[in-house]
Amino acid sequence: MSVVTQTSPERAAAAAPLAPRAGLWPSLAAVYRAQLSRARVARIPLLFVATFQSVGIMVMMRGVVHAGDGEAARSVVAGSSVLVVAFVALNLLAQYFGQLRASGGLDHYATLPVPPASVVLGTAAAYASFTVPGTLVTALTGCVLFHLTVSGLWVLLLVIPLAGAALSGLGAALGLLAPRLEIATLLGQLGMSAALLLGVLPPSHMPAPVGWVRDVLPSTYGVEAFARTLGGPGATHWPAVAGDLSVCAAVGVLSLALATRAYRRAACR
């Protein structure tokens, strides 16, 4: 690229003052609030569909899995609950960013003096927030259906934001990196399907290669952390829960950083 620059000293001195940049946190808050408000307009896809899907899966699985504490029941309830997070934060967010990028909607943000991280983190945080009611409703319904204790449900207050960060970071990165909208949609769907199959089914029955795939899926660690607490606080191996949540957090940091880079690349060509 050849660049012609003729900035003479007097012209440089005459350069107009630049308007201030928007700060990281204020603009993150503004993006978060704006995105959150979309739930009023797009209530059904953002809040209800994932919950219906997860509750439906649990009702179906109730036909083949016995109620009462056991690996299968825990897997179904924890997997279905985290599936809500995967559906919204991974699948829908990948589609959202894919669509924004394909339609030129990113231009709106790219022509404002806003840090890329504010846009990505604000949007990801909003999508993670959309999953809160659905995940809680699914977990409660699951505990009732499968006769599991609800005393450990508070752990969802950690699982949702951390798994939400990991999965929304991944969703945002997929949506922004996919060369076409269709591919962003496809990747989001595949990620969600993987979270469904590998999260809901009990891991001990899986063939080894499938288990490996399960191990590299970030949602698995959210499922594991929640599943460990479903036997009640006395029977919970807390260090393992902390370990699972740490994996979610680490994946969250990495994937959100990747998504921010992807946004920067997508916004200015």
Add this chain to the structure above:
Amino acid sequence: MFVSTGTEETAAPTVATARDAVCTVRGLVRTYPSGRGSRLPALRRRAPGDTPPPIRANDGIDLDVHRGELFGILGPNGAGKTTLVRQLTGLLRPDAGSIELLGHDLVRHPDRAARLIGYLGQESTALDELTVALAVETTARLRGLDVPAARAARDAVLDELDLAPLAGRPLKRLSGGQRRLACFATALVGERSVLVLDEPTTGMDPVARRAVWAAVDRRRTAHGTTVLLVTHNVIEAETVLDRVAVLDHGRVIACDTPAALRALVADEVRLDLVWRYEAPLAVPAVAVLEPLAEISGRRWTLRLPQDRARAAVADITGGPAFAALDDFTLAVPSLEDVYLALGGRGTGLVKA
């Protein structure tokens, strides 16, 4: 409204007037891989590399926009207007050339564009599911205003554009024109000394159009705001612009005041003939005009020297062809005629 003298206007396109130049563009080139004409960035990014030569969407553009000017970029679809504007707003990197805006080198520092320009693009997907009020307030905050200032700016601009009754409605539930006006409101909040508006009045009714131009004029009067307007609407270009650059196939084919450009074809007039059914080609006065006409259904459009046009009208209205005539108009040339006279090859200009 701002008016400049004719001498300044004619000198402007070729002389870099650092004195009052807000935006100076030199030799701007931007190419796209051919066969992928889509505006989608995702499609544009990965070129096959082996297929036909790239399309030069901007092919050596020079422009000088002066402070306080309402400067237009006119051209049919595909002329390279949006590509040019996307480079001016830092969204697209030029392959070659320079852009200086308010003393800042935008090729080297594209990120500065966001701190200098209020931009209205063609797409509203980022805002569609927000209410009008929140779309405007959020945009103000992302332009660096704090919450009280953003709310004050939001209320002021919604009142100014008469959007207050729609404030609580999501953009996607508005009509096309209303949505466009709401997007225009987002371009105004957090005042910038340069506004870049890409077809701002598309789909708007006359009331909304007037609101747009009134808001633009208020900013020019009060703050000396410079406005770059992209349009393919010749009527709009003639009525609101101080100067206009006519773009065709990625090149500026003319740049002057609308009046000066029209003077280029002042000895011509445009004659529109609309026939009731088929044109009566049996009448010699009509047959002789046929090769000169641009025919669109029952409408013939002719660009003729004034005396020739008068004679043609006299022949047709005074002879047997008059019975076959439904309507005719004789008009002074518009910018569309200028565009065609200058060798413009597109046919996408709109008169509305």
